[in-house]
Structures are given as structure tokens and as C-alpha cells.
Amino acid sequence: MTSPKSRVLRTTHLPPVPEMPADARTERSKWFLCVDDGRQWWEYRPDAKEPQSDLDRFWLGQVAEDDGTLPAPQTVTGAVRNSMQFLARLQTESGHWAGEYGGPMFLIPGLVIAWYVTGRSETLLPQAYRIELVQYLRHREVQPNGGWGIHIESPATVFGTALNYVALRILGVPAHDPVCERARKVLHSLGGATGIPSWGKFWLSVMNCYDWNGLNPIPPELWLLPYTANPIHPGRMWVHTRMVYLPMSYIYARRLSAEAHDPLVQALRSELYVEPFDSIKWSAQKFNVCAVDRYIPQSSFGKLAWTVIGMYEAVHSTWLRDWAVDHVRQLCFNEDDNTEFLDLGPVNKALNIIVTYHACGADSDRFRAHERTVADFMWMADDGMRMNGTNGSQLWDTAFIVQAATEAQIVTEYPDTSARALAFLDACQIKRDAPFETYRQQAKGAWPFSNRQQSYTVSDCTAEGLKATLMLQSALGSKRVSDRRVQDSVDVLLSMPNRDGGFASYEIIRGPTWLEALNPAEVFGKIMIEYSYPECTTSSVLGLMAYTKYINDGYRTKEVARAIHRAVKFILKDQRKDGSWYGAWGVCFTYAGWFAIESLVAATGATYATSDSLRRACAFLVAHQREDGGWGESYKACEVGEWVEHPQGSQVVNTAWALLALLRAGYPDETVIRKGVDLLLRRQLPNGSYRQEGIEGVFNKNCMISYPNYKLYFPMWALARYANTYKDPKVVEDAMRGRRVA
Numbered sequence: 001m002t003s004p005k006s007r008v009l010r011t012t013h014l015p016p017v018p019e020m021p022a023d024a025r026t027e028r029s030k031w032f033l034c035v036d037d038g039r040q041w042w043e044y045r046p047d048a049k050e051p052q053s054d055l056d057r058f059w060l061g062q063v064a065e066d067d068g069t070l071p072a073p074q075t076v077t078g079a080v081r082n083s084m085q086f087l088a089r090l091q092t093e094s095g096h097w098a099g100e101y102g103g104p105m106f107l108i109p110g111l112v113i114a115w116y117v118t119g120r121s122e123t124l125l126p127q128a129y130r131i132e133l134v135q136y137l138r139h140r141e142v143q144p145n146g147g148w149g150i151h152i153e154s155p156a157t158v159f160g161t162a163l164n165y166v167a168l169r170i171l172g173v174p175a176h177d178p179v180c181e182r183a184r185k186v187l188h189s190l191g192g193a194t195g196i197p198s199w200g201k202f203w204l205s206v207m208n209c210y211d212w213n214g215l216n217p218i219p220p221e222l223w224l225l226p227y228t229a230n231p232i233h234p235g236r237m238w239v240h241t242r243m244v245y246l247p248m249s250y251i252y253a254r255r256l257s258a259e260a261h262d263p264l265v266q267a268l269r270s271e272l273y274v275e276p277f278d279s280i281k282w283s284a285q286k287f288n289v290c291a292v293d294r295y296i297p298q299s300s301f302g303k304l305a306w307t308v309i310g311m312y313e314a315v316h317s318t319w320l321r322d323w324a325v326d327h328v329r330q331l332c333f334n335e336d337d338n339t340e341f342l343d344l345g346p347v348n349k350a351l352n353i354i355v356t357y358h359a360c361g362a363d364s365d366r367f368r369a370h371e372r373t374v375a376d377f378m379w380m381a382d383d384g385m386r387m388n389g390t391n392g393s394q395l396w397d398t399a400f401i402v403q404a405a406t407e408a409q410i411v412t413e414y415p416d417t418s419a420r421a422l423a424f425l426d427a428c429q430i431k432r433d434a435p436f437e438t439y440r441q442q443a444k445g446a447w448p449f450s451n452r453q454q455s456y457t458v459s460d461c462t463a464e465g466l467k468a469t470l471m472l473q474s475a476l477g478s479k480r481v482s483d484r485r486v487q488d489s490v491d492v493l494l495s496m497p498n499r500d501g502g503f504a505s506y507e508i509i510r511g512p513t514w515l516e517a518l519n520p521a522e523v524f525g526k527i528m529i530e531y532s533y534p535e536c537t538t539s540s541v542l543g544l545m546a547y548t549k550y551i552n553d554g555y556r557t558k559e560v561a562r563a564i565h566r567a568v569k570f571i572l573k574d575q576r577k578d579g580s581w582y583g584a585w586g587v588c589f590t591y592a593g594w595f596a597i598e599s600l601v602a603a604t605g606a607t608y609a610t611s612d613s614l615r616r617a618c619a620f621l622v623a624h625q626r627e628d629g630g631w632g633e634s635y636k637a638c639e640v641g642e643w644v645e646h647p648q649g650s651q652v653v654n655t656a657w658a659l660l661a662l663l664r665a666g667y668p669d670e671t672v673i674r675k676g677v678d679l680l681l682r683r684q685l686p687n688g689s690y691r692q693e694g695i696e697g698v699f700n701k702n703c704m705i706s707y708p709n710y711k712l713y714f715p716m717w718a719l720a721r722y723a724n725t726y727k728d729p730k731v732v733e734d735a736m737r738g739r740r741v742a
């Protein structure tokens with residue numbers, strides 16, 4: 001099969017998208033979360049008579065904070081029980097905990113553009129979804145001036161504003177709607193869409209309201225180079241980067257764009273810029289990125305390299321390009337086939353939809369399979385519908401809930417919940433390696449971040465899945481995951497240590513650090529290759545230790561011991577002078593500090609009394625405790641790499657991480673710890689849950705991502721650890737005074 005050569009994505013033969021009325025809403029009581037074997041998606045059933053589940057109602061903001069069903073806790077364990085009671089209400093029939101996973105503000109536009117240029121299928125984005133996507137974008141406008149940022153807490157940027165503006169217009173919001181008027185004003189004040197970062201230049205080009213000549217090339221030929229001894233083969237890049245640039249290179253090579261005479265395209269061309277579209281010098285825009293957007297400074301080496309690649313683009317051979325495009329198309333298909341069309345993440349999902357449409361057509365089975373799996377990424381909540389950062393965080397949340405409940409010694413009090421969770425952990429383990437080539441790490445034996453179908457190995461998810469399984473099997477006295485399968489997961493973990501002893505996210509580090517200078521995505525840091533992270537390293541250490549503790553059948557014993565030893569060395573080396581660790585995946589120092597301390601204590605037997613590293617780590621945390629007993633970090637800490645106080649004060653999630661860390665380290669001053677515990681007790685709602693506070697997670701240093709389930713289980717975990725350490729102390733009255741009531 002060879003790829004079609006046409007460049008036009010035909011859009012004008014379809015009826016125009018009707019105008020979306022400003023008051024378009026769906027009925028909150030008619031949304032239902034469906035699950036099947038770890039998959040999850042929201043359905044709108046306007047005629048439904050059946051009641052929603054607690055889970056549906058919770059995410060739609062309909063669960064009372066005080067429904068009078070739980071006793072006010074008298075002991076810390078009582079507060080733990082209330083948390084667990086609430087969590088048990090939210091478990092899905094699949095056994096996993098589902099949740100929202102929004103935050104990034106550049107995902108919806110890609111999908112909406114893909115929807116527009118591939119035939120506007122009702123299956124891909126049903127009307128109810130489109131209404132709620134618009135609601136979400138309205139809700140998430142930056143206050144007070146309008147526009148959108150790169151994530152929900154970010155100030156407005158060109159990237160967020162231009163792309164979401166296009167999304168709204170595609171979805172039928174007219175240019176004169178106040179939300180669009182405000183966004184245009186913001187966009188124009190930032191210089192208009194010529195200064196949009198490269199991923200935005202790409203999406204606007206697909207919409208044909210930016211010119212492909214204003215974009216640095218994305219040559220598909222790179223994929224034809226030999227892998228061995230070649231540092232620039234894309235297979236050596238960080239998996240997210242290569243899987244995004246793969247379909248981008250197909251679309252770029254064929255310059256796929258909507259039809260220019262589409263009236264919406266014409267309208268957008270006149271709305272997005274401060275100058276007339278036809279007067280823009282496109283080749284001068286390649287490196288034009290608005291200052292508020294840019295996170296990574298443009299290196300001169302990078303600029304030179306991209307200029308050379310640009311020269312190649314001007315003279316490239318057609319037959320080589322055709323060959324490369326065919327190869328790339330096959331790799332996209334392989335990715336789809338390996339992941340049951342879920343793909344690695346929301347960005348390559350939207351891109352692969354376009355590739356599939358172009359290569360196979362809208363009536364093909366492949367395109368249909370793509371349409372059907374879009375819903376896995378969409379999450380409905382009280383503020384409308386967003387696109388999640390992955391197809392869910394099923395395994396991640398479930399593994400932590402299980403571990404928190406195990407430490408709280410309450411899994412046997414919840415036999416059904418626990419049995420279902422174990423069934424999910426069992427089903428979620430990946431049972432085979434990816435059958436089709438896309439340069440993947442071993443997958444057989446791994447646990448993924450979301451579900452088995454998506455099938456990507458992640459080091460720490462494997463370890464957390466393994467730990468949770470072994471703990472739960474032991475607590476329940478039931479064995480669903482055989483020792484052989486546990487050995488498979490040990491194999492995965494042992495395939496992952498880097499030369500520095502640390503563990504990266506999806507794969508070992510495959511490329512040289514200087515590749516980072518070629519990072520074409522100006523808004524993300526550290527994306528070209530993998531890096532060792534203290535969080536992933538800690539989870540991996542603890543996973544291997546759990547294996548030794550619970551199974552200990554002599555399998556690869558020496559290698560396990562060596563991997564643990566080297567990993568600990570990495571963690572010690574990664575500690576900063578001030579005693580902290582920088583968190584790459586959570587906000588920020590409380591997150592990484594908690595992880596690092598866990599593995600140092602577990603693997604070395606270090607105590608506060610014996611270890612200088614632990615003492616410094618604790619001193620760092622204690623120095624940042626706030627007056628009210630809690631800890632609160634702003635997401636800005638991730639951007640700047642230094643502690644930044646949260647403007648709204650203490651956050652329950654940061655407080656829980658700091659407490660888990662101090663308790664694990666054996667920090668000797670109980671009053672410090674108790675003050676933090678009291679803050680968690682005060683903030684717990686009568687139904688056992690907590691209110692949503694600031695954003696919890698991060699990726700690539702500059703984009704934040706929500707982990708709303710964290711507030712439901714990390715406080716519970718910290719309270720359980722406190723109760724275990726201090727023999728279930730009473731909830732003192734002071735702590736409960738001022739407790740929040742709905």
C-alpha cells in the first residue's frame with residue numbers, strides 16, 4: 001500500500017457546523033460513566049430514567065459534602081475510615097478508580113481540528129460532547145481578561161489562546177460571542193498567531209490558517225536512518241516526543257490542510273492575526289515565538305541545525321520522501337495496532353486520526369476504530385468536558401489507594417472493594433510485548449499508567465502495580481497473579497536502570513543529552529530524551545524490594561540487589577545541597593522528597609539518627625512548614641526549580657506528602673507532625689473527602705496536569721501512617737474546631 005499524494009483534506013463538501021447557541025447545555029443528571037475491563041468513557045443518555053451512581057454524581061459536583069451518614073471521627077483512624085468509606089463509593093465495576101486527568105489546555109484543539117478536517121463524524125465527537133467542550137472552554141477562560149494559557153492555572157499565552165479560539169470557532173461559537181471577542185483582544189495584544197509556538201503552527205497549518213512555510217521542517221526521512229550508532233534516530237528520543245513527531249512528519253510531508261476556500265478557514269485567517277494574512281512573510285515566522293509562551297531559550301546550535309534541515313527540505317528527493325512517508329504510515333498503524341487504537345497519548349491520538357483518514361479514508365475499519373476510542377480520552381465534570389492527558393490514570397490511582405488502604409490495615413474490612421481492586425490489578429498487567437515495531441521497551445510483565453489496552457510500560461507504574469498486587473494478595477490471602485508473572489515484572493524493572501543507576505519513565509535513556517539543544521517544542525523542557533527521575537527510581541526500588549519480601553524465590557536475586565544498590569546511589573546523588581529533590585511529575589519538592597525518603601529508608605535501613613541525607617531532607621521540609629501546620633507549593637516551583645509558596649496557602653496534597661516523608665524518616669519531633677495532621681483533619685469534609693485545591697502534577701517542567709484523586713487518598717495514607725506510628729491518637733478537639741462543614 002502506498003500513501004495517497006493528495007494534500008487537501010476536503011472539508012467543504014460537508015454542511016457547515018451550525019452555530020452553537022450561547023446557552024447550549026446538557027442535563028447533568030443524564031451523564032453516565034461507563035467502564036469495561038479498565039476502559040472508561042462518558043455517555044450522555046437524555047432519555048435515561050435510571051439514577052446516576054455516586055461516582056457520576058461526584059464528578060458532576062452533585063455529591064453533598066455532608067450527607068449525615070458518617071460519624072464525626074473520634075480518632076485519627078476514624079478519619080482514615082471516613083476517607084476509605086468515601087473512596088469505596090467511587091470504585092468502578094472494573095475494580096479501578098476512575099478520575100479526571102485534565103489540566104493541559106492544548107489537547108482539545110488538536111482533537112477538534114482533527115474532527116473538523118476528517119469529516120466531522122458524530123461518532124468521533126457527538127453533539128453532547130461538543131456542547132460540553134464549549135462549556136469547558138468558557139469555564140476555563142483566564143480571568144479577568146480572557147484567553148487561555150498552556151494549562152488551567154497558567155496566564156494567557158498565544159499557544160493556548162489561538163488554539164482554543166480555533167476550537168471554539170470550529171465548534172460553532174460565533175466570532176462576535178464575548179468569549180471570542182475577549183480572546184481575540186488578548187491574542188492581538190500578544191502580537192497575533194504568528195508568534196504561536198511550533199506545535200500551534202502545526203495545528204493552524206492543518207486548519208490552513210497558517211502557512212507550512214512558516215514552520216521548521218519535520219522530515220519523515222529521519223525514520224529511514226539506521227538506528228545503530230546513530231544518535232539522531234527518532235527511536236532514541238523520549239517516547240512522547242517521537243510518537244508525536246511521527247504522525248506530524250507524515251502530515252507535514254504531505255502538507256495536509258483543510259481547503260482554503262472553506263468559509264471558516266477564511267474567517268479564521270482574518271481573525272487570528274494583527275496583519276492581513278496574505279501579507280505575512282511566512283519563512284520569517286519559523287523561530288517567531290511570543291515571549292510569554294517561550295519556556296526553552298532558542299539555542300544557536302538548534303537554530304543552525306534547523307536551518308540546515310530547512311535547506312535539505314528545499315532539495316529533498318521525491319522518491320525518498322515517498323518511501324519515508326510509507327514507512328512512517330506503517331509505524332503509525334503499528335502504534336494503533338499495539339494500543340487498540342488508544343495510542344500513547346492524546347496528541348498522537350489526534351494526529352493518527354488524520355493520518356488514518358488520509359491513508360485509508362473515513363469508511364475504513366481503521367478510521368472507525370479510531371472514532372470509537374476517542375471517548376476514552378474525554379472526561380465530563382461539573383465545568384464541562386475536557387480531554388484527559390491520557391486515557392485515564394486507572395492503574396496509578398488504584399495502586400496508591402490499595403497501598404494506602406493496606407497501610408491503614410483496612411483492606412479486609414472492605415472485602416468486595418479489595419477483591420475488585422485485585423481483579424483489576426491482575427487484568428491490568430500487560431501480558432505480552434507489543435507485537436508491531438515502534439521501538440518499544442519490553443512490555444510483557446509491566447503495568448501501564450492507565451490500562452492494559454494502552455499497553456505502554458512505565459517504570460514506576462510497573463513498580464507501583466507490582467507492589468499493590470503483592471501487598472493486596474498477602475493481605476487477602478489470595479493469589480491471582482502467579483509468581484511467573486511477578487518474575488515478568490521483575491524482568492521489566494531490571495531492563496530499565498540507566499547508567500547512572502536511576503530509572504527513567506518509559507524506557508532507558510537512549511540518546512545523548514546534547515539532543516536537547518534540538519528541542520523544537522519551545523514550550524516544553526527536557527523532552528528529547530529520557531532522564532533518570534528520583535520518583536521513578538524510588539518506585540522501582542520499592543517494587544523490587546516488595547518482590548524480595550513477598551516472593552523471594554531466588555529469581556535474579558543478585559541483579560535485583562545490584563539494581564537497588566545503584567538506584568539508591570542515584571537518589572543520594574540527586575539530592576540537592578539544601579536537602580531537597582526536584583519533582584518532575586508532581587508539584588514539586590514535597591512530591592519528590594516523599595519518594596526519595598521512602599526508598600532511602602527502605603533500601604538502606606537509614607534512620608534519622610544515622611543518616612545525614614535524611615536529616616537534611618527533613619530539615620528542608622520542616623523549614624517550609626507553614627504557620628497553620630501544612631505545606632503548600634505553587635506549580636511555579638516546577639517551572640523555576642526552586643520552592644515557591646502556594647498563593648492560597650497550605651494544600652492538603654503537599655501536606656500529606658510532607659507528612660508521609662517525615663513519618664517515614666522517623667522525624668523525632670511529634671509536634672511538627674501533629675500540626676500537619678491536624679490540618680488534614682480540619683480540612684476533611686464530613687463525607688470523608690476533601691475539597692479540590694491547586695493543581696497537583698506536572699510534565700516537561702512547564703505544563704501542569706490535574707490529579708484530583710490525590711486529595712482523596714494521600715491525606716488518608718498520611719493519617720494512617722501517623723496513626724500507626726503514634727498508636728491511633730485521639731482527634732483532639734482543637735483539630736476539629738474550625739473543621740469545614742458544607
Ligand SMILES: CC(C)=CCC[C@@H](C)[C@H]1CC[C@@]2(C)C3=C(CC[C@]12C)[C@@]1(C)CC[C@H](O)C(C)(C)[C@@H]1CC3
Pocket residue numbers: 240241244345346347389390396449458460461505524535536585698699700705
Ligand atoms: C507533550 C505531550 C505529548 C503532551 C501529552 C501529555 C503527556 C506527555 C503527559 C500527560 C500525562 C503524563 C504527564 C504522564 C507521564 C509522562 C508524560 C505524560 C504522559 C508519566 C507516565 C511519567 C512518569 C511519572 O512518574 C508518572 C507515572 C507519574 C507520569 C504519569 C503521567
